[in-house]
Amino acid sequence: EIDVPESHPRYQSLLTRHRIEAGVEKGITSKQGLIAEGRGEAFDYLLGERTIESADEAARAAAALLLLADRPVLSVNGNVAALVPGETVELAAAVDADVEVNLFNRTDERMTAIVGHLREHGAEEAGVEIKGLTADARIPGLEHERSKVDADGIGAADVVLVPLEDGDRAEALAEMGKSEIVIDLNPLSRSARAAAVPIVDNILRAVPNITQHAEALRGASREELEAIVADFDPEAALSAAEDAIRSGDLE
Ligand code: PTJ
Structure with a gap:
């Protein structure tokens, strides 16, 4: 897929860039997605391109929350589809969630391309439903195109x-009363601050990590899962990430 040796010190970052570029070429990722990727990379560099302990705890809390949920939905945009399509399908299968394509810059072409891309990555074989095309509900307080969701998907999640x-x-989603799990490398972002469970980690590492935790927690009781969620402190997780960035300890 990409001609860079795995031993290259920046292998992961080059692979990520290549996937995002390929996403733009396939009509999946928006041009703004390239800018978002650059911003994410800068934060990942400062974190030492590793999963810090507080992010691993957040991934475990996210797994518990998803396993406890009645109607969990994994939202996918153009960057997520380019970076972790198969991993997202695997997580959805592990926690029995639906996947919904939900775009900031929504066009019919990109919606269709992303739904197709997720199908190519095994959605049907895994029994995972891909939503987002019906768009028969709205998130209150957002401009028209950005507010579109499926009534039986994110609308009911x-x-x-x-x-x-x-x-x-x-x-806006938090105001609708949804419990949000946010993956974002910037611990200061408004999205991370709106989340019940913010995971400050690269999505490439975070999504497979949630899946692993979900598999490990499969036999846990509701009480155990509820205790994991209750013990998780979102503000402490954000401060720990900010401290890791400020300490400049790149390992
Ligand atoms: O595909 P669309 O139309 O839905 O558009 C998607 C983007 C990402 C372009 C849109 O949602 C957007 O503009 O997002 P922002 O406001 O740039 O925020 C993206 C956030 O994700 C930033 O805080 C980045 O630091 C962070 N980020 C970027 N790459 C990664 C990341 N976080 C985790 N892993 C990454 N690989």
């Missing part, structure tokens, strides 16, 4: 995973 989300939408 109790827990929503919103990776790499714009702050306005993350806040």
Whole structure:
């Protein structure tokens, strides 16, 4: 897929860039997605391109919240589809969630391309439903195109995973009473601050990590899962991430 040796010190970052570029070429990722990727990379560099302990705890709390949910939905945008299509399908299968394509810059062409891309990555075989095309409900307080969701998808969800989300939408979804899990490398972003469970980690590492925790927690009781969620402190997780960035300890 990309001609860079795995031993290259910036292998992961080059692979990520390549996937985002390919996403733009396939009509999946928006041009703004390239800018978002650049911003994310800068934060990842400062975090030492690793999953810090507080982000691992957040991923475990996210897994518990998804397993407890009645109607969990994983929201997918153009960056998520380019970076972790198969991993998102695997997470949805592990926690019995639907996937919904939900775009900041919504066009019919990109919606169709992303739904097709997720199908190519095994959605049907895994029994995972891909929503987003019906668009028969709205998120209150957002401009028309940005507010479109499926009534039986994000519209009815109790827990929503919103990776790499714009702050306005993350806040509007939180105001609708959804429990939000946000994956965002910027611990100061409004999306991360709106989340019940903010995961400050690269989505490439975070999504498979939530899946692993979900598999490990499969036999846990409701009480155990509820205790994991109750013990999680979102503000402490954000401060720990900010401290890790400020300490400049790149390992
Ligand atoms: O595909 P669309 O039309 O829905 O548009 C998607 C983007 C991402 C362009 C849109 O939602 C947007 O403009 O987002 P922002 O406001 O740039 O926010 C994206 C956030 O994700 C920023 O805080 C970045 O630091 C963060 N980010 C970028 N890449 C990654 C990341 N977080 C985790 N992992 C990454 N790989």
